[in-house]
Amino acid sequence: MEGIPDIGFEDLFNAVPCYIAVLDRDLSLIRTNHIADEHFGPPGGRKCFEVFKKSSEPCEDCAALSTFEDGLIRQHESETITVDGRNIVLLVRTRPIRAASGRIVAVMEVSTDVTELKRLQEELERRRRRRRRDYDHTRQLFDEVPCYVSVMDESYTILETNRLFKESLGDVPGAKCYELFKSRTAPCVPCPVAETFTDGLPHSHESRIRALSGREVDVVVRSAPMRDSDGRVARVMEMSVDVTEVKNLQRELARLGKMSAHAAHNIKGILTGLKGGIFMVNEGRKRNDTPVVERGWEMVQHNVERIATQSLDILSFAKKRVPEHKQIDLDQLFGVVFDGARSAAEQGGVQLVSSVDPDARVLEADPRYVSQALTVLVDNAIEACVEAGDAAPRTVTLASKPADGGIRIDVSDNGAGMDEDVREHVFEDFYSTKGSMGTGLGLVVVQKIIGEHGGTIDFTSTPGRGTTFTIRFPEKTR
Amino acid sequence: MSEREGKMTKKILVVDDEKDVVDYLTTVLKYGGYEVISASNVDEAIEQVKAESPDLITLDIIMPGKTGIKGFEKLRRTSGIRNDIPVIVVTGYQQTEHHQMNPEFLMEVKTVPPPAAFFEKPFEEKEFLAAVERALA
Numbered sequence: 001m002e003g004i005p006d007i008g009f010e011d012l013f014n015a016v017p018c019y020i021a022v023l024d025r026d027l028s029l030i031r032t033n034h035i036a037d038e039h040f041g042p043p044g045g046r047k048c049f050e051v052f053k054k055s056s057e058p059c060e061d062c063a064a065l066s067t068f069e070d071g072l073i074r075q076h077e078s079e080t081i082t083v084d085g086r087n088i089v090l091l092v093r094t095r096p097i098r099a100a101s102g103r104i105v106a107v108m109e110v111s112t113d114v115t116e117l118k119r120l121q122e123e124l125e126r127r128r129r130r131r132r133r134d135y136d137h138t139r140q141l142f143d144e145v146p147c148y149v150s151v152m153d154e155s156y157t158i159l160e161t162n163r164l165f166k167e168s169l170g171d172v173p174g175a176k177c178y179e180l181f182k183s184r185t186a187p188c189v190p191c192p193v194a195e196t197f198t199d200g201l202p203h204s205h206e207s208r209i210r211a212l213s214g215r216e217v218d219v220v221v222r223s224a225p226m227r228d229s230d231g232r233v234a235r236v237m238e239m240s241v242d243v244t245e246v247k248n249l250q251r252e253l254a255r256l257g258k259m260s261a262h263a264a265h266n267i268k269g270i271l272t273g274l275k276g277g278i279f280m281v282n283e284g285r286k287r288n289d290t291p292v293v294e295r296g297w298e299m300v301q302h303n304v305e306r307i308a309t310q311s312l313d314i315l316s317f318a319k320k321r322v323p324e325h326k327q328i329d330l331d332q333l334f335g336v337v338f339d340g341a342r343s344a345a346e347q348g349g350v351q352l353v354s355s356v357d358p359d360a361r362v363l364e365a366d367p368r369y370v371s372q373a374l375t376v377l378v379d380n381a382i383e384a385c386v387e388a389g390d391a392a393p394r395t396v397t398l399a400s401k402p403a404d405g406g407i408r409i410d411v412s413d414n415g416a417g418m419d420e421d422v423r424e425h426v427f428e429d430f431y432s433t434k435g436s437m438g439t440g441l442g443l444v445v446v447q448k449i450i451g452e453h454g455g456t457i458d459f460t461s462t463p464g465r466g467t468t469f470t471i472r473f474p475e476k477t478r
Numbered sequence: 479m480s481e482r483e484g485k486m487t488k489k490i491l492v493v494d495d496e497k498d499v500v501d502y503l504t505t506v507l508k509y510g511g512y513e514v515i516s517a518s519n520v521d522e523a524i525e526q527v528k529a530e531s532p533d534l535i536t537l538d539i540i541m542p543g544k545t546g547i548k549g550f551e552k553l554r555r556t557s558g559i560r561n562d563i564p565v566i567v568v569t570g571y572q573q574t575e576h577h578q579m580n581p582e583f584l585m586e587v588k589t590v591p592p593p594a595a596f597f598e599k600p601f602e603e604k605e606f607l608a609a610v611e612r613a614l615a
Contacts, residue, residue: 268570268598269570269599272502272599273496273498275502275600276498276499277498279502279506280501280505292505295501
């Protein structure tokens with residue numbers, strides 16, 4: 001086997017994949033390797049700045065001159081242009097070449113083409129910046145979307161939330177969603193998050209949650225999968241849009257629709273009464289049937305009154321009331337309410353009883369509206385007594401008592417009472433047990449008035465034994 | 479409108495919770511030549527059917543506390559009374575306003591004879607009398 005020949009300095013000098021140049025103190029090129037000649041042209045007695053920089057002047061801060069000065073190895077980057085017009089970046093290293101005496105007689109410049117490396121570095125930096133910017137945008141989007149966004153793991157633990165979520169529902173990483181939203185101890189059924197973990201698909205449903213402020217919020221919840229690099233659903237994002245206003249509008253529209261239908265129905269009832277009355281007056285006159293004429297005329301008058309009542313009830317129902325609070329002496333107020341009801345009570349043989357606890361005598365509320373509400377309740381109570389008949393003495397009682405720092409008013413009767421069917425619908429819009437004579441709005445308006453004072457109303461009723469409506473006004477009614 | 483001979487034998491039960499409507503229909507029917515009795519609810523109507531055996535019933539299908547269809551069904555399903563007496567429904571609602579008041583729904587009640595006619599208040603007296611006459615024919 002033939003031996004490997006000695007590789008001489010000259011071979012190495014010309015074979016290395018970088019540019020090598022040896023300069024003297026005048027920066028004249030003493031030697032260059034082949035690759036340098038190939039890319040920058042043969043030196044031909046020229047200076048380094050003439051060959052490598054295409055310049056007639058030495059570079060500022062010339063590293064070669066500094067190395068001549070202090071003998072230190074230096075490294076710097078330099079941009080240049082090759083003979084074929086390519087702009088390239090060189091990493092230049094200068095090192096001294098010393099004579100046997102130690103004196104620096106020349107400097108060797110070894111330059112590596114780092115153009116591609118620089119390009120890659122810049123690209124990398126650009127990408128890093130873009131990613132940072134994208135992340136910032138995403139984070140900003142996440143924070144600023146006008147819905148509650150949370151990210152949950154499979155145990156329903158909230159890992160991350162957006163700004164609106166934190167502000168409205170609380171900043172509670174680690175909480176379980178069902179605890180936070182629903183005050184539950186176990187996941188909801190159905191749960192869109194669980195469904196997404198199961199099938200990897202988005203799901204949505206409507207729900208009602210409680211905000212930090214205590215406000216009930218209607219939301220449309222949409223869940224979306226967040227997959228890991230294996231495609232497995234690792235987390236689920238839940239986006240809840242507050243649709244309370246939309247829901248309120250829907251309810252209001254439904255209510256208005258119902259009210260219009262009901263009003264139309266009532267008007268038809270009144271028209272029937274008027275038409276019947278006119279028929280009886282006309283036909284009765286033709287036949288000289290006085291009782292029919294009189295009854296017909298009574299019907300006309302009565303139905304004209306019905307128009308007035310129905311209009312007032314509907315107006316009262318639709319009205320936006322802002323209570324004007326005053327100190328009300330309940331003893332006096334009960335008297336006023338009873339005065340209005342006295343003739344109906346006397347006609348029906350119903351006794352009116354008022355009872356005011358000295359500790360619950362003064363109520364701060366709007367006397368107009370409270371008296372309107374009590375009037376409806378007392379009128380209903382008298383009617384319930386009349387309906388029950390006179391088998392027993394009938395009484396309607398208005399009583400005030402202190403309760404939970406506020407005042408409680410009971411309106412009780414020992415009249416007919418309500419069966420289950422009626423009890424279920426008491427506060428329903430347009431529900432009436434009075435047939436054509438009722439608008440079905442009386443108790444709805446009462447409930448609205450009490451609500452506008454921050455109070456509550458409920459009732460107990462037993463058929464044949466009577467009914468008690470209980471109004472609770474809080475300590476502060478405004 | 480004049481009373482016609484031979485109609486007095488036909489007895490009509492008017493069922494309505496509104497006294498105005500009862501008096502109105504009573505007048506229309508009496509002047510149309512019929513004998514009229516009345517009831518203000520379905521329970522009273524059942525008693526009247528037992529006691530008076532009317533030839534036709536006019537029924538308001540909305541009454542306090544219960545929907546009309548229940549009243550109609552009760553009238554039809556009560557045992558011990560005739561369940562084939564022609565019934566003319568007089569309603570304050572448009573027939574399509576409520577599923578339970580939809581005549582098609584009522585017609586679907588196959589087990590009992592359906593109402594002979596529907597009248598929406600307010601109605602024309604002549605048309606009403608003509609429907610009564612048809613139902614009795």
